[in-house]
Amino acid sequence: MKVAVFSAKSYDREHFDPTNQANQANHGGHELVYFEPHLTPQTAILCCGFEAVCCFVNDTLNSETIGILADCGVGLIAMRCAGFNNVDLEAAKAAGIRVARVPEYSPHAVAEHAVALILGLNRNLHRAYNRVRENDYALSGLLGFDLYGKTVGMAGSGKIGAVFARIMTGFGCQVIASDPHENPDLEGIVDYVENDQLFARSDIISLHCPLVPATHHLINAATIGQMKPGAMLINTSRGGLIDTPAVINALKSGQLGYLGLDVYEEEADLFFEDNSNMLLQDDVFARLLTFPNVIITGHQAFFTREALNAIAHITLNNISDYAAGRHNGVEWVA
Structure with missing residues (x-):
């Protein structure tokens, strides 16, 4: 053909x-x-x-x-x-x-990238890398936390979510999930809960669900308000799962403590291209880039x-x- x-x-x-x-x-x-x-x-x-x-x-x-x-x-x-x-x-x-x-x-590729975002954000690897290049070895502002014993919530528990859950269990985390279709392969590994419980109980929330009408802007002002203050949010699925202006407001207030994105709702005119010689026209995306507790990669989790x-x-x-x-x-x- x-x-x-x-x-x-x-x-x-x-x-x-x-x-x-x-x-x-x-x-x-x-x-x-x-x-x-x-x-x-x-x-x-x-x-x-x-x-x-x-x-x-x-x-x-x-x-x-x-x-x-x-x-x-x-x-x-x-x-x-x-x-x-x-x-x-x-x-x-x-x-x-x-x-x-x-x-x-490769569900492993995407799941492992989600974990990389968690580790990078938690231990401030992006900030530490830049400091060392400037001959600055001060540790102030780089404090992280032990993953061991933390509660990790997954929205979606398909093939990628299943790999992610097993990795996080290996760190000693308790993994909970919300999904209308429970994955039998995760029996004994994941506890299933409703969305409101997932948001309220999780120290880290990772999105692994498809973008359908029911999940569009799953993360919004109301659901962010249900989260623990200072929670970490990771999205390696689809950008439309997140209401980005609501997330920016939560970062400004401290309700969200960390944000790791590999996708963005308006990424079509940004990602997969070299725009280094052009002025960034997306003011919302530009605002995201100003936060020290945000790591964004350009839809490379599958790569x-x-x-x-x-x-x-x-x-x-x-x-x-x-x-x-x-x-x-x-x-x-x-």
Whole structure:
């Protein structure tokens, strides 16, 4: 199949091309054409002549984009990520376009990054690093706390949450979780509670749930008010889980003591690009960067060799299964 790959970076090619070449040796390869821009209504016309598009988290797959894809003859949207909140599934169904995703690539990658944010924030590694580079070895302001014995709350307990829970249990933490669907693999490891109890009891709260209408702005002024003063909040899931202005107010008041983000609600025009020669136009994001108790990474939690290899393998298999009319093993979302 001829596939248009949008939001393509050098590391996408480095993992997709060898996997595709290996598949070609077994008569299962595809013609991959890479486009650096995001897929949007303005760039969708580039898809004419392609049978499938391969998209990522910040591509805009709204009804307008999907209408153009349908007019161009595209029959498959192959998401190379787990999330699909940026896809208008109803529009895709109406247009007869199938949507596939990668439900699991490396839960360890994301879970370990969440733990890295916790450790970095707690022990002020970002501040200590900058001090030492300035020949400043003073410890004042760098005081942390023992993770041992602390209560860690997870919003969401799927595959990533399960890995995260086991890691935090290894630190000697008590792990609690809120999730409408309890994970049987976590029996004896995690205690399930309602959201209000999760917020009230946790010293550290880590978000591992999908972005759906029920979880949009799960973290808001009201839920932050239920938290322990000085609690730590970590988000490696989706930016829309957090009402960012409410979080900024909580950081200013001290209600939130620490914030670690790998995602941001308005990240589409920021992340995955080198904007170092441009003025930052997002005033909300700029305000976040001023806090010494905030660490932000640019949606890199997934970014490990193992994860990228798995993403390439599963995505290309999804495309092959669609081309062959096979449905087994494909995570169809529309």
